[in-house]
Amino acid sequence: MNLAASQGFLEALALLNSEASDLCASYELQRLPDAPDLATALGLRVEDYALNMIEPARDLPAALWQIKLAPCARAQLEQVCQRWFFSSRHMQVAPPGRFRAQLVARFLESLDEALGGFSLHAVTMAPPSGFWYAIHWDEIAFELGDERYLLHFSHSD
Known part of the structure; x- marks a missing residue:
């Protein structure tokens, strides 16, 4: 499976969509942690995010994020x-x-090459009170058997 084309596409578009101000676009395609199901994998991802991607680190169990698929x-x-x-x-x-x-179609072609046959799930969540995730975001999960990926779009300052 080759995700490099899709990831490169996303990195370039994130740069093009970052405003001249302090607004930052984050577009990512990432493999989700191994887990028995998609909801658990997404929960592990947000728990890891809270512990390792923000300052100060916080222990925020997945249940607090109210993840829905x-x-x-x-x-x-x-x-x-x-x-x-x-x-x-x-x-x-x-x-x-x-x-x-055509720009969207070319990106979707690269996704099809890497993740064709995967089922798609819209992900919604409500981060815990007092916790900053992003100004706004959209996430779509891809799943086939025990293999799972997350397409993440967000704007932050």
């Missing part, structure tokens, strides 16, 4: 990508129509 159709994935790929003022000047559709 819902089936996600391909059209919803396309809409999420369209919204995030053209979220900054800079990228909103990109020509509408064919250019934008």
